[in-house]
Amino acid sequence: MNDSFNLDFDRTERLGFPEVVFGAGKTLEVLTEILQAYQAKGLNALATKVQPEKGKQLLNTFPNAFFEEVSGIFMLEQPQQNKKPGPQVAILSGGSSDAYVVNEAFHTLNFLGCGAKRFNDIGIAGIHRLLAKVEELKSFSVLIVVAGFEGALPTAVGGLLPQPIIAVPASVGYGVSAGGQVALNAMLSSCANGVSVVNIDNGYGAAMAALRIVKALTR
Amino acid sequence: MNDSFNLDFDRTERLGFPEVVFGAGKTLEVLTEILQAYQAKGLNALATKVQPEKGKQLLNTFPNAFFEEVSGIFMLEQPQQNKKPGPQVAILSGGSSDAYVVNEAFHTLNFLGCGAKRFNDIGIAGIHRLLAKVEELKSFSVLIVVAGFEGALPTAVGGLLPQPIIAVPASVGYGVSAGGQVALNAMLSSCANGVSVVNIDNGYGAAMAALRIVKALTR
C-alpha cells in the first residue's frame, strides 16, 4: 500500500459509522488500492459517485462487488435484501429524473444497516399525489425529500408532517435551474418550519444525517 | 415644460393602454413636471415605486391625488370603488409581507378599469388554505400569483387551476432569499405547465400582462 492516502479506520469507534470513499475525484489506481485495504481487513466498503467507466473496471477487480450505474454507488458486498429492524427512513422525490439521488441515499442507508423505502413522483404540480401518501408517511422516523427544478416538495411535506426532514436538491433542470442551485436555495428559503438541507445531489450526506438521527433514537 | 422628457401620449391609441411613469429614478422636480403635463391634458396618470418622502411632497402639489405608501402607487385621481365590469383578475399571495406587490398590481388594474380581488396568506406551508379557495378561484379569468421566500405558490396553483397565470416574485426573505432572486428562479423553473413570470416586485408589470389578456378576451 503506497503513501498517497491515509484511511481513518477508527471512525466507527469514534462516531458510530465508517469512513466512506468519495469516488469521483480518485483515479482507478487509487480507488483500487483503497478498496483492497478495506478488503484486507475483512470490511465492506462504500464508494460514492463512481463514474460508469470506472465502476465497470472496478467490477473486473472485485467481481463480487455491487455497482449501480445510475447512482454511482459501489459496494464491496452485495446489498442485503432483508428488512432492517429499527426506525425507518422514507425517501420522497418529485420525479423519476431524481432517481440517481434517491438511490444514492437508499443504498447508503442499506449499507449502514438502516431500513428505507422510496416514494417516487409525488411533486407538487399534482399535489393530490402527495396528499394520498400522508397517512403512510406518518409511520416513518425520518423523511428525506429529494427535488430538482424549483425544489418545492420539502416545503409542502414540512407543512403536512412533523418528523425530521432532510431536503436534498437534485441537479435536474435546465436554464436557470440547471445545476440544482435553484432547488437548493428554494429549500434553504422554505417557509415550512425546521427543514434542513444538504449539498446538491448529496444523497449520501442525507443518508448520513438521517443515520445520526436514527442512532439518537436507538441509543 | 422643459426638454428633459418626451412623453408618449399616443400609446393608448397604439396599444390600448397609457404610458405609466416609473417613479423611483426621477427627481421630485421631473416627476412634478410630468404629472402636470398629464393634468394639463385632463388625463389621469399613474406613477409606480414612488418613495414615501417623494410621494408625500407630491401630495402637497396635487392635493386631490392618491398615494399609498406601502406600494408606492401615486395616481392623480382617487381610485374608483365601483365594481368593474368584464373579466376579473385574482391576485393571490403567500403571506402578508407581500402586500406591497399585491397592492401595486391591484391599484394598477383599478387605474386601467379592470376588476380585481386579493387573496392573501395562502402559502403552501399550509396547503389547506389554498385548497379551500380553489372553487372560488375558478371564476376568475386571469390569476396573478405573488410569493417571496422559495416562491412555490405558483407551482401549486398551476397544478390545480387552468387559467392564465402570471407569477410575481417578491423581494421578501433573508439569507439566500434576500432580494427575491430565489423566488424568481423557482417560478421560472416551475414544473407546473405554462406559468409565465415578470420581474421581481413587478406588480405593475403583472397587471399589464393581465390586461393584455383581458383585452384579448373582450375584443
Place this chain on the structure above:
Amino acid sequence: MNDSFNLDFDRTERLGFPEVVFGAGKTLEVLTEILQAYQAKGLNALATKVQPEKGKQLLNTFPNAFFEEVSGIFMLEQPQQNKKPGPQVAILSGGSSDAYVVNEAFHTLNFLGCGAKRFNDIGIAGIHRLLAKVEELKSFSVLIVVAGFEGALPTAVGGLLPQPIIAVPASVGYGVSAGGQVALNAMLSSCANGVSVVNIDNGYGAAMAALRIVKALTR
C-alpha cells in the same frame, strides 16, 4: 410497468391539457416504459428535450413516432399538417440560431391542437424587418417572442403590438451571453409593458402559457 414513476393521466380533466414528459433527465428505459404506458391507453404523448442519440433509439421501438433532432421533440404520432381552427399563435425569433426553441414551441402547439406560424430572423439590429411584419402580426391572438444574445426583441414587439406576449430567452450567444441569462434578464427588465417571460430555452412552457390564454379565449 415498474413503480419508478407515477403518471398523472387525469390532468387533462383537471386542467384541460395532458401531462408532458421531460425527456432530458430520464434514461432510455424509463422513457420507453412511460411512452408504452401512453400507447397502451391509446393516447398520443409528447416528450421534450430528448437528446439526439436517445431519440433515435426510441424511433426503433416506436417506428411510427415523430422525432425532430434540432428541438428534441418526440411524439408518438406524426404532427398534423392541417390548419388548426380557433385563435392563432405567432412565434417570432431574432435569428435562425433560435430555431431549436421556436420549433419546440411550434410542435407543442401543434400537439395541443392549436394553430401557430413562425416568423424568423427579425431581430432589432435591422428594425425594418420587424416593422414590415407589424400588420400581419395584428391578426394573431398571442405572440411568443424568442431571442438570444441581448434579448431585445420582446421590448420592440411590446411597444408596437397590444396582444399578450410571452418572451422566451434562448441560450444562444457567447462570452457574457452564453447560457441565455442575459437574454432572460433583459426580458424581465423590459421597459415595454406587460411582457411576461418563461425559463431559458423553454419553448414548451411558452406554448403552454399561450394555450392557457387560447383556452380562455374559446371558453
Place this chain on the structure above:
Amino acid sequence: MNDSFNLDFDRTERLGFPEVVFGAGKTLEVLTEILQAYQAKGLNALATKVQPEKGKQLLNTFPNAFFEEVSGIFMLEQPQQNKKPGPQVAILSGGSSDAYVVNEAFHTLNFLGCGAKRFNDIGIAGIHRLLAKVEELKSFSVLIVVAGFEGALPTAVGGLLPQPIIAVPASVGYGVSAGGQVALNAMLSSCANGVSVVNIDNGYGAAMAALRIVKALTR
C-alpha cells in the same frame, strides 16, 4: 381584525408546534394585529427578526412582552428560566459576533419548551478550545453549530461527535465572506458526514429542526 392575514392556529395540532411570525417584512400595524389575535386566544406568540425600532414600539402596546434587540426576538410572555426536562440541545458558535444567531435559536427553543445551552467562541483557529469541550458536549441530544467567515466549525464538530448536527451560517465577515454565503457553502460542502444546514442567519429554523428531532426522541 382585518382580512390582510390568515393565521394557521391549527398548526400545533397538525405538526406539534405553533406557527411563528416573521417580523422583518411586516408593518407595525400588521404585527400588532397579529399579536393581538394570539393574545385574544390566550396564547403566547413568537415573532422573529423584529427590527429594533419596531420592537421598542411593540413593547409600548404589549408592556409585559419580551424583546431582545440583538436577536430581534419578540415574545408575548417572558422566557421561562427553569431548566427544561427531556433531551437537551447544545448551541456552539465560532465567535462572539455570532451572538444574534445563537440567541435566536436559544430563545426559540425556550419558547418551545426545549432545554438548550450556549457554547461561545470555540472557532477552529484555536482548535484546543473545541477539544476541551468534547466530553461535555457528548451529553447533548442535538448540536446546533453557528459560524460566520469560513464556516469551518461544523466540519470539525462533525468529525468529533456522533449526534445530529444542524449547521447555521452567520452573515458575519467582510469582503468575500460578507453576507454569509461563504459560510453557507462551506457547510454544505463539509467533508464531515451527515451535517445538514439551514439558511443564513436562520437560528429560528435550526431550533425548529432540532425540535423535530427532540419530538421524535420523546415520542
Place this chain on the structure above:
Amino acid sequence: MNDSFNLDFDRTERLGFPEVVFGAGKTLEVLTEILQAYQAKGLNALATKVQPEKGKQLLNTFPNAFFEEVSGIFMLEQPQQNKKPGPQVAILSGGSSDAYVVNEAFHTLNFLGCGAKRFNDIGIAGIHRLLAKVEELKSFSVLIVVAGFEGALPTAVGGLLPQPIIAVPASVGYGVSAGGQVALNAMLSSCANGVSVVNIDNGYGAAMAALRIVKALTR
C-alpha cells in the same frame, strides 16, 4: 501639500488630456488639497462622482466652482456656454432617469473643449421616437448611448447609424436590473456591429473614449 497623493500633471503632454479626480472615494480633506494643487498651478480641474454633501462643502472652499448634484460633477471653473468647434458628440438616452449619466458625459466633454448635444427619452419601447431623430443624428461624429433596464437602445442605434458608438449602462432599474448589470451585459451581447461599452454609470469614461476619437479626427 502632504505626501498622500502623487498627481500626474504631465498627462496632457503625454496623452493630450489631463488627469481627472475620482471624487467618490476620497475624503473632503484629500479632495480639497488636490483641487488646491491644481488651483495653485492656474489649472482648471474636474472631479467626478462627488457626493452631494461633499460637493456642497467644497463650494464653501471654492466659491467660484461649479457643482451639479445630479451627476456629481465638480469643476473649479464654470462650464463654458459657447458652442465648441470641431467634431460634435451626440448623447442619447432611453429615459429621463438616466440624466445623471448623460450629464456626467456632457460636462466632461464641455470641460475637455468638445461640443456635445443631449437627446433624451428615446427608448425602444416607443421606437418611433428614435426613428424621428435618425436624420439629425447623422451629422454627429460620435454617438454616446446611455440606457438602464434592459439596455437595448445601443442595439437599435447601431442598426440605424454608421458612426462610432460608445454604450453606457446606467444603474437604473429594480429586481434583476438593479445595479445596471443587465444593461451592461445586454450591450456587450449586442447583435448590432461594432458597439463598444464602458463601465456601468461611467459617463466620464464614455466622454474620454469619445475624445480619443475626436482627437484622431482632428489630428
Place this chain on the structure above:
Amino acid sequence: MNDSFNLDFDRTERLGFPEVVFGAGKTLEVLTEILQAYQAKGLNALATKVQPEKGKQLLNTFPNAFFEEVSGIFMLEQPQQNKKPGPQVAILSGGSSDAYVVNEAFHTLNFLGCGAKRFNDIGIAGIHRLLAKVEELKSFSVLIVVAGFEGALPTAVGGLLPQPIIAVPASVGYGVSAGGQVALNAMLSSCANGVSVVNIDNGYGAAMAALRIVKALTR
C-alpha cells in the same frame, strides 16, 4: 432558398459595412444555404466562430474558400495579402494563447479592406516588452488590445498612448479567470481614461468598432 433566414443585403448601403454570419449556432445546412445565397449574388461573405468540424465540411462545398481553425474564421474568398491603404489598426495581445481572438479581429479587418498589424506577447508581467513598442505604435490610428487572465494590458496601453483603444477580453485562464469574466471586468474598471470594451472573445466586434472609427477618419 428556404424561409428559415432573412438576410439583410442592404446593410452595406445603410451602414457602410455588410452583414456577417454568426457561425457557432447554425447547422451545417443553414450555413451552407446562407453562403450559397451570398455566392449567388457574387458577394464575398464572412462567417465567425465556425467550429473545426463544420469548417472542414464547408470547405468541401466551397473548395476555394478560406478557413482558419484557430479563430474559426470562414470566408468565401481568400484573404488579400496586399497592404491596405488608409488608417491602420494595431492589434496587441498579452500572450500567444490569445491568438484565436487576435486572428478573428485581423481577418475581419482584412475582409473589410482595412489594414492591420499584430503585436503578440507584450503582457505587463514583463512591462519592458510593451515599452519597447510604444514608438512604433504611435503611427496606428486605432489600437485593439486583447488580454486574458487579469486583463491588465489595456490599462497600461491607455496610460502610454492617446489613440482610440478597444479592449477585448479573452477567455484564457483557469480557476477564477476561466471564461474571461475577470479580464472583462478588469477592462471595464480600468483606471486608464477612455478605454472601451467589447464582449469576451469578440475579436470580430472589436474589428467592427475599429472600422466605425476608420470610416469616420476617411469620411
Place this chain on the structure above:
Amino acid sequence: MNDSFNLDFDRTERLGFPEVVFGAGKTLEVLTEILQAYQAKGLNALATKVQPEKGKQLLNTFPNAFFEEVSGIFMLEQPQQNKKPGPQVAILSGGSSDAYVVNEAFHTLNFLGCGAKRFNDIGIAGIHRLLAKVEELKSFSVLIVVAGFEGALPTAVGGLLPQPIIAVPASVGYGVSAGGQVALNAMLSSCANGVSVVNIDNGYGAAMAALRIVKALTR
C-alpha cells in the same frame, strides 16, 4: 467578565503573535469588556474595522487609546514612532482612495513591532510612477500591494521585483468594480509569478502574512 467570549491569551506563545479583535461585528459592550480584559492583564490590544461611532465611544472609556477613523484601527496604546529594527515591509497602493487599507496594514505592523513604509498613488495608468520607485523598493523584505478598480498593480510589481508579494484588493470602484471582487479576481489571475492574495480590504491579514515571513527571516 461574562461568559460571552473566550480569549486565546496563549496564542503568542503558540504562534509568536497575539490574538487580535475583529471590531466590526461586536457590540460596544462586548468590545469594551474584551479590551478591559486585555488591560487587566497589562497587555496592549488591537481591534480592527471599528466603525467611527463605536471607536469614538471607546475613546471615552479608554482615553489614552489610539483610534484612526479612516482605517478603523483601535489600539489600547499609542503607536510607537521610533523606527523598527529588522526586515522592513513596503506598502504600495494604486491611489489615495486606498488609504483605509494601507493604514490598516501599516498600524498592524507597527503594533506587532515590524517596520513599514507607505508608497501611495503609483497605479499602472501612469507606469512611470512605479518605475521611479523600483530601486528604493529593492531594499524591502516584503511587499504589500494594495489596489482597487482593476487591481493590476501587483502584476506590474511582480514582473519588476523578486521579493515576496502579498496583494490586497480594495473595495474602491463603482459599477462592476464595486465591492472589490474584480480587483480580487484580477490579483488571483495575475500572470506575474508567485503573487499571493488576501481577502478584500484585509490590510490586517496582509500585515500578518508579512509578519509570518519577517519572523522566518529573523528566526
Place this chain on the structure above:
Amino acid sequence: MNDSFNLDFDRTERLGFPEVVFGAGKTLEVLTEILQAYQAKGLNALATKVQPEKGKQLLNTFPNAFFEEVSGIFMLEQPQQNKKPGPQVAILSGGSSDAYVVNEAFHTLNFLGCGAKRFNDIGIAGIHRLLAKVEELKSFSVLIVVAGFEGALPTAVGGLLPQPIIAVPASVGYGVSAGGQVALNAMLSSCANGVSVVNIDNGYGAAMAALRIVKALTR
C-alpha cells in the same frame, strides 16, 4: 522560429527565476516551438497544465522529457531525485483527490531547485491526523496547504503553526463546491491570521510564492 511569441529569457536575471510556459491554452505547434527555443539555448523548461493528449504527443518530439499526466507537468529534463539543500517546503493536502495540485507544486519546486515534502490526507474531518504531524511540520520553512470541498485545512494549520502559509484551493467537490470557488472563498475568509491564497488549482503559483520566500531566507 516564428513571430507568434516573444520569450522573456532575461527573467532569471531580473527576478531570480525563469519564465514558465502555460501549457493549457497553446496549440501543440506553438508549445513545440517554444520548447525547442529553450532546448536550443541549452536550458531546461517547465510547462504547466499540459493536457494528457498534448503531453503524450510532446513526448514523441522530446523523448527524454518528463510528463506526469495527473498534474499536467511537462519538463524538458527528468526531475532530480537528490535532496535539495536549504529551506524546505511542506505541501499538505486534505485528501488524495487533491494530488494533481499537490504534484504541480511539488514538481515546480523541484524544477526550481527547492526541497519539498508531501503530507497527504490530513483533512479536518479527522483532526487527529493533522495533530499527529504538527511536530514534524515545525521544521519546514514554508507551508503550502491544498484543499477542496470546504477548504478548511489552512485555517486549522494557521492556528497551530507560525510559518508562512500559502493556501491553494482545489477544484474538487460537487454541487456548490464544484469548481473550487467555495474552497477559495473559505481560505480568503479564514479566521486564522496571515494565510495568503493563490488561484484555484494554482499549485504552480503557490510554489513560486514559496520560492520568493525561500529566496528571501537565503539572500
